[in-house]
Structure formats: structure tokens, C-alpha cells
Amino acid sequence: MSSIIFFDIDGTLVTEDERAIIPDSTREAIKKTREKGNITFINSGRTAFNISPRVKELGFDGYICGCGTYIEYNGDVILSSTIEKKKCREIAELMRECNVTPVYEHSEGYFFDDKAPMTDGLKYFMEVFVDSGIDVTGRVEDNNFGFDKFVIWVNPKSDMEKFRKEIGKDFSIIDRGDGFFENVPLGFSKATGIQHILNKLNIPIENAYAIGDSANDLPMLEAVPNSIAMGGAEVIYPYVSYITTPIEENGIANALSHFGLI
Incomplete structure (x- = not known):
């Protein structure tokens, strides 16, 4: 039976710096594993429109985007969850009251305030x-304003007590560090996206693999038995079953080779 591999983007497939390098060994490894009959998926916090053509050109069977709020397989959208318009407006007003700086993320674009x-x-x-x-x-004033998830930056005058109390009712609040928070509707995550795909494609969990490089990948990595950390991602080493080499030292190719996926 085919295996399925879920990839993070930044720091995993693409170097997380201004060079944004995709190693040739990564391109070749993804090509080889697909030729072997395995299924490849992006699993990202990015919403769908923000998956760059350079990443798509690597060759993927599907995309889990927006922390599980959007799933696409073989070109078909099989799940898309957008927050109700009235609720979006209420949240935008609440963010102003909390004095935080939001970016509202939709599968088709970003909105700013x-x-x-x-x-x-x-x-x-x-x-x-x-x-x-x-x-x-x-902008939030646009008639088509809406979002699937959102992020915020805080400042010394932000009312985080009110933010946590109100937003915590409906969202998982993920502290990304340095005053930056990612907010995902309850019931959605990189892990729920994986489970949705495994159920749809009838793939046993033991045939599922995930590769990431940071703490925000933990829900994905902990959702599968075959979890892989990129070399240099020490913060997630205790939570994975295999540590590969860094991205520019054939990290993806070495990981797939280790598990017999290429």
C-alpha cells in the first residue's frame, strides 16, 4: 500500500531566509517518492493562496492549508471552512478594542486593518x-472581508486579558514568540487535516509520515507514528521518531531514504 508524506514549507522544503532555496536533492526526492507510488501533501499554516508556485512545482497530490481549515486533493477542494461574515466583523471590532495588530487570512487573500x-x-x-x-x-472595510484564521502582533498597550478571554472561546491561541500569536478556529489543526485525509483515502496511520522544523509543526508530527525533524530544529527533537540532516545537507532526501520512501 502507498505511504503518504506530509511536508511543512518554511525551513523544511524551503530555507527560512531571504535566499528561499529549494535544494535540488529535495526536488529529486519528491519526484522519486511519487514515482514509487507514494502520496505527497503540503501541510501548512499558510492559507491556500499563499502557497507559492515554486513550492507547487515540486509536485504534490494535495494541500492542507490554514492549519487544517482548507484541504485540496488532486485539484479538488474537499474541505473549506470560513468564519461566518458577521462573526468576522465582530472579531475585527474586538481586535481594535484589544489594541492588537491583526492580519486576517482567507484561502483567497489577506485583509489588513x-x-x-x-x-x-x-x-x-x-x-x-x-x-x-x-x-x-x-482591508476590513471591504465588502468581501472574511477569514479562515488570523494572526496578531501585540504591543505594550494591548489588552491581552480581554483578547484571551474572548478569542479563547472559539479559537486555539498559539504563541509563536516575540509577541506574535496565531489564532485557529477550535476543531482545526494540522493534525485534524491529516486525519481527514487518512480517512478519505483509507490509508492506515502506520503508513503516514510528517516532516517539520518548528514547534508549530508539533500537532502534525504528533499525529503520525513516523515523525521527522529537520536537522537543526533542536526544539522538536524530543517529539519525533527520526532526525534528518539540515535542509541544505539533503535533509528531505535523507529522511525519505531512511524510511525506504525513495
């Missing part, structure tokens, strides 16, 4: 988006 404080984090994100050709014109 010009009334929110500008932060170094947001400034950097927008510069990266512009350099990548991503549209940054969406």
Missing part, C-alpha cells in the same frame, strides 16, 4: 508579501 498599530512584524510581512507579488490591498 489600517486602524491597527503598525508593528515591525507587520511591516516585515508586508514587505515580504509585496516582494512575492502578493496582493496587500485587502
Whole structure:
């Protein structure tokens, strides 16, 4: 029976720096494992529109995006969860009251709030988006405003007590460090995305593999018995079954070779 492999993007498939290198060995390894009949999936916190063509060109059978809020397989959307419009408006108003800086993430685009404080984090994100050709014109006032998940940056004047109390009712609040928080609707995660696909494709859990490089990959890594940490990702070493070499030292190829997937 075919195996299925779930890949994180940044720091796993693509170097997490301005070079954004995809090693040739990674390209070849993904090609070989698919030729062997194995199934490959992206599993990312990024929403669907923000999976770059360079990543897609590697060759994937499907995509789990937005921390499990969107799933695509063989070109068909099989799950898409967007928060109800009225609720989106209420959350946007609440974020203003909490004095935090949000970016609202939809499967088809991003939305920003010009009334929110500008932060170094947001400034950097927008510069990266512009350099990548991503549209940054969406605003909360737009008629089509809506989102699947959202992130925030905090500042010394942010009301985090109110934020946690209200947002915690409906979202998992993930502390990404340095005052940056990712907020995912309850019931969705990289792990739920994996389970949805395994059930749909009738693949046993022992044939599932996941590869990541950071703490936000833990739900994905802990959802499968064959979990792989990229070399250099010491923070997740205690939670995985195999540690491969760093990304630029044939990390993906070595991992797939170790498990007989190529």
C-alpha cells in the first residue's frame, strides 16, 4: 500500500531566509517518492493562496492549508471552512478594542486593518508579501472581508486579558514568540487535516509520515507514528521518531531514504 508524506514549507522544503532555496536533492526526492507510488501533501499554516508556485512545482497530490481549515486533493477542494461574515466583523471590532495588530487570512487573500498599530512584524510581512507579488490591498472595510484564521502582533498597550478571554472561546491561541500569536478556529489543526485525509483515502496511520522544523509543526508530527525533524530544529527533537540532516545537507532526501520512501 502507498505511504503518504506530509511536508511543512518554511525551513523544511524551503530555507527560512531571504535566499528561499529549494535544494535540488529535495526536488529529486519528491519526484522519486511519487514515482514509487507514494502520496505527497503540503501541510501548512499558510492559507491556500499563499502557497507559492515554486513550492507547487515540486509536485504534490494535495494541500492542507490554514492549519487544517482548507484541504485540496488532486485539484479538488474537499474541505473549506470560513468564519461566518458577521462573526468576522465582530472579531475585527474586538481586535481594535484589544489594541492588537491583526492580519486576517482567507484561502483567497489577506485583509489588513489600517486602524491597527503598525508593528515591525507587520511591516516585515508586508514587505515580504509585496516582494512575492502578493496582493496587500485587502482591508476590513471591504465588502468581501472574511477569514479562515488570523494572526496578531501585540504591543505594550494591548489588552491581552480581554483578547484571551474572548478569542479563547472559539479559537486555539498559539504563541509563536516575540509577541506574535496565531489564532485557529477550535476543531482545526494540522493534525485534524491529516486525519481527514487518512480517512478519505483509507490509508492506515502506520503508513503516514510528517516532516517539520518548528514547534508549530508539533500537532502534525504528533499525529503520525513516523515523525521527522529537520536537522537543526533542536526544539522538536524530543517529539519525533527520526532526525534528518539540515535542509541544505539533503535533509528531505535523507529522511525519505531512511524510511525506504525513495
